[in-house]
Amino acid sequence: MTVVVIVGSQWGDEGKGKLTHYLGPQFDLVVRFQGGSNAGHTVKTGGETYRFNLLPSAILYCEHTCLMADGMVVNLTRLLSEIKFLQERGLWGDNLRIGSHAHLVMPYHIFLEELEEERLGGRAIGTTKQGIGPCYADKAARLGIQVGDLLHPPALKERLATAVEFKNALIRGVYNRDETYSVDKIYDELMRAGETIGPLVVSSVEMVRGYIDEGRAVLCEGAQGALLDIDYGTYPFVTSSHTVAAGACLGTGISVNDITKVIGVSKAYTTRVGNGAFPSELTGEIGDHLREKGLEYGTTTGRPRRCGWLDLVLLRYTLKIHGCTELALTKIDVLDGLETVKVVNAYRRNGDVLTATEVSNEQLSQCEPVYEEFDGWGGPVSGLRAEEDLPPQLAQFVDFIEREVGVPVRMLSLGPDHDETIWRTPKLKQ
Numbered sequence: 303m304t305v306v307v308i309v310g311s312q313w314g315d316e317g318k319g320k321l322t323h324y325l326g327p328q329f330d331l332v333v334r335f336q337g338g339s340n341a342g343h344t345v346k347t348g349g350e351t352y353r354f355n356l357l358p359s360a361i362l363y364c365e366h367t368c369l370m371a372d373g374m375v376v377n378l379t380r381l382l383s384e385i386k387f388l389q390e391r392g393l394w395g396d397n398l399r400i401g402s403h404a405h406l407v408m409p410y411h412i413f414l415e416e417l418e419e420e421r422l423g424g425r426a427i428g429t430t431k432q433g434i435g436p437c438y439a440d441k442a443a444r445l446g447i448q449v450g451d452l453l454h455p456p457a458l459k460e461r462l463a464t465a466v467e468f469k470n471a472l473i474r475g476v477y478n479r480d481e482t483y484s485v486d487k488i489y490d491e492l493m494r495a496g497e498t499i500g501p502l503v504v505s506s507v508e509m510v511r512g513y514i515d516e517g518r519a520v521l522c523e524g525a526q527g528a529l530l531d532i533d534y535g536t537y538p539f540v541t542s543s544h545t546v547a548a549g550a551c552l553g554t555g556i557s558v559n560d561i562t563k564v565i566g567v568s569k570a571y572t573t574r575v576g577n578g579a580f581p582s583e584l585t586g587e588i589g590d591h592l593r594e595k596g597l598e599y600g601t602t603t604g605r606p607r608r609c610g611w612l613d614l615v616l617l618r619y620t621l622k623i624h625g626c627t628e629l630a631l632t633k634i635d636v637l638d639g640l641e642t643v644k645v646v647n648a649y650r651r652n653g654d655v656l657t658a659t660e661v662s663n664e665q666l667s668q669c670e671p672v673y674e675e676f677d678g679w680g681g682p683v684s685g686l687r688a689e690e691d692l693p694p695q696l697a698q699f700v701d702f703i704e705r706e707v708g709v710p711v712r713m714l715s716l717g718p719d720h721d722e723t724i725w726r727t728p729k730l731k732q
């Protein structure tokens with residue numbers, strides 16, 4: 303039995319898509335288990351670049367089944383357009399299934415999020431405006447509509463009427479706006495989408511359990527990163543789902559005992575989109591250099607990402623919370639040519655030097671980074687294919703990271719393409 307979970311170990315955008323796509327062929331089932339169209343993964347393959355927000359990146363392997371499991375929130379309009387994109391290119395293999403308990407992102411979720419971010423002004427979260435927070439909030443408030451409801455129209459209409467009545471009152475009463483939503487209009491749109499989506503609806507639990515019981519290999523693909531986890535991230539500047547590896551259990555119904563490997567993914571530096579504490583942020587020339595060279599602009603929103611050095615205090619924390627058995631280090635080539643490369647290995651706060659801290663927005667806002675410096679390795683490194691060929695400065699940088707975080711570093715990504723990858727023999731054994 304093999305159940306591998308791939309998760310982001312920073313604030314998202316670590317390059318999980320490349321790893322998932324790389325490993326995808328070894329698996330029988332690839333599952334997304336949380337989040338929705340706030341995620342954006344870019345996959346480069348065969349000279350083409352594909353961008354998806356909802357579909358698991360392994361969807362391009364038509365022979366593999368992909369599941370959007372119960373922990374996700376699904377915007378049907380976006381999903382239909384991603385399916386159409388694949389159909390038009392002859393890449394649609396009818397290999398997608400959707401968990402019946404996944405929740406639907408409604409037009410009023412997106413509108414209410416816009417209104418709320420506007421109301422917050424300078425205190426805004428800086429969300430992707432995909433309606434993710436309001437949708438998960440409705441799930442917890444038991445006001446949500448599930449994908450499986452598409453198969454039960456009368457019950458769906460009744461639940462929709464309850465939700466819409468409340469949302470219209472909220473829009474009028476709290477936000478003082480005249481826009482209203484019509485139950486009939488949303489219902490008709492859902493029924494139309496249901497014609498395509500209905501046949502894809504399955505029980506996540508039964509599907510994933512079936513694969514595991516038959517001894518087939520399952521890959522669970524996380525979206526966002528651990529520092530955006532609703533409970534373990536930099537609250538309130540987080541997303542609204544469980545982005546830590548345990549989210550794979552909550553979002554699919556598999557048991558914690560089923561998981562055989564957890565791969566954490568981290569860039570060789572750090573990025574963050576949206577607001578909130580970021581101790582190693584670089585606002586000057588080097589930050590700009592990382593953004594331009596690393597093409598650090600949001601896949602979903604196009605927003606410039608904030609950039610900074612790799613933060614090992616945070617990485618130690620996220621790898622522990624995930625329970626990572628190995629680490630993949632990505633976008634190493636972006637650091638090519640720098641004279642000096644730094645990593646944060648401790649913080650200074652109120653005169654104390656800390657190698658670990660509680661991860662809260664308030665605590666991190668008061669931390670001043672303590673850096674380790676490394677000589678740059680020149681480059682370019684993207685053409686290297688063997689561990690022995692790594693410049694000694696880069697090998698030393700990777701060894702240091704591995705030693706300090708206490709997790710074996712296996713994959714080194716030296717560029718976006720598949721072959722720009724080195725599988726390293728870790729010095730640290732687990």
Ligand code: IMP
Pocket residue numbers: 313314315340341342427428429430431432433434435525526530539540541542575576577
């Ligand atoms: P939301 O998920 O749209 O509610 O946004 C909440 C926070 O998570 C914001 O700071 C977003 O920028 C961030 N976020 C959400 N999805 C991603 C992602 O895929 N990559 C990076 N940041 C993300």
